[in-house]
Amino acid sequence: MRRARRWKREDYARPSVELAKALLGTTLVRVLDDGTRLAGRIVETEAYLGVEDRAAHSYGGRRTPRNEPMYGKPGTSYIYFTYGMHHCFNIVCGEVDEPVAVLLRGIEPTEGIEVMRRLRRGASKKRQTAQIADRLIGSGPARLCQALRLSRNENMIDMTRSKHLFVEGPHEVRPAERIVATPRIGIGYAGEWVRKPLRFLLEGNPHVSR
DNA sequence: ATGACGATTTACT
DNA sequence: GTAAATCGTCATA
16 A cells, blocks of 8 residues: 655646546545544545636636635635535645635545544534435535535645645546546536536546535 | 625425 | 525625
8 A cells, every 4th residue: 555645735736627637536634623534535526717717716816805715825725605504625726826726526435434424414403314324425515514524714724734634645546437527516607617527526436426 | 785696405395 | 306594705886
């Protein structure tokens, strides 16, 4: 087994389409304050291309308090609150002042699975479901945030230095898991950008959303 | 100050 | 398949 290698600045400093594909098969690690280590294999991502991309928060060069992290160093976390109840987690890439990022949409839990299941269940105020199926723990941008206890507290973290949130290699993609591209989800307002194949996933992996 | 809306999830018909 | 939940953000005034 190859030794785990934490991603450095240069690993993040590339175009969002490249990063979105490169992240597939790597491990996202989240260490809670009490030291509990949670981890999952990234199986679904979406690339956001910045100023030209109508679906991106930075479309047209918009720069607001919310999307400020997108203008930071590659490897910075960008976590925002939406729909009055959910969080989405992105990793900033490209160059400083180039507002591009990759949205993480699905992980296959590998470490701390039962803790993640409990975090997911605890996130719902409604009646506690008997048990959350494995494939529903990390399949979806907001579910992933619940499972890893990610919220605005983890916004704007430098993932090349943080002890609580980072990406690890090596890249593990099985031969049967080909990378496929589809249109992005939930961006029906983005005109011609709706159709562009900027969502990437490992074909056949059950921990992909929908 | 106001209002429209969202890079979603869940429950229900 | 359809709709409710739920509130921070941002454009407009």
